[in-house]
Amino acid sequence: MPRSGEEVRQRLQQAALELYLERGFDQTTTENIATRAGVTERTFFRHFADKREVFFDGEAQLRDVLTRAVAAVPAGTKPLPTLRAAFHEAVPLFEQNRPVTEPRSRVIATTAALQERALAKGAALVRALTDALRARGVDEQLAMLCAQVGMDTCTIAFRGWMDDPSEGLHAQLDRAFRELRLAAAALR
Template identity: 60%
Template sequence: MPRSGAEARRRLQQAALELYRERGFDQTTTAEIAARAGVNERTFFRHFPDKREVLFDGEADLRAALTQSVAEAPDDLQPLEILLRAFRKAEGILEGNRPFAEPRLRVIAETPALRERDLAKAASMSEALAEALRRRGVPDRLAGLAAQTGWAAFHHAMQDWIDDPSRSLDAHLLQAFDDLRALSLTVPPAQASTQASALAQARPGD
């Protein structure tokens, strides 16, 4: 039997992940998760409200770390730079959970009910970041856009980190935000074609 609440929680998470991968999320019960973890079902519900939340543990800690970092960022940073700084400061939380992160993402990707919960969690996190930016004086519309865009870049970096563990999460975060900046500087192909045609028509003697 696990000797502490933290140990029981960790074993429940690991047991759930194993069973979801073996049998599928829909076919796994909370009683089976508890039995695999060596605890009773009542212990499961002391730690998690339902079997979906086992895979989303740590969200509150991440939210608190990100919003605090946004609040403490230097005044001279732009919104996206504030968010990048926050994501980089939270890297320790995510790096420490890496063994759980990869299989977790795969289970979520394969399970409609979990994808729905993941989207809801992402929207909630994005809104928390937007509110943190608003409290810094960022206009409402820009705060929402920055939070949604920044969270998308963060999610992209997380997936790249899972796919390419040879580079740190920090390196993937920096790359994702560099790519985001590059997108805003790149002329779309259709626009570039239109501009080229306009220049050609404007040449003397044509």
């Protein structure tokens, strides 16, 4: 698949990451990125819809892995256990991407515009998980709630793992879902 344009695309992503790390997102122009990648500013916008999008390219892959993992869970499993299993399935992907994800997260943490886009990407993932649950026969309202809540729980686990990788992501996931179960049991 990789036409000659795929190389340019990767160079643009690399250049953007470098520049955002060096001088920050706001101090980097799209022209800076294009120049470092050896292309024109116009070409940058042919590959990425805007200055933020260049930072969120792996999301599609994660979405595919997660939705496939949801579909692979044995039928009859309840929504939240299904999601927990799916997230465990995606752990290798997270671990493998960590060297890229870690500096990326640092940049995002200091840039409001990137935080917004990250939230939007998370919302898209929640929509995909909602659809995956509905395909398993889960009621729409329940699917929305569980997809959102499951995603939050995974995010909490992920953040804990980023701060301190020693426990491992699997353990963080189990801990977060256990906390969720206990917290929700206090309702009623």
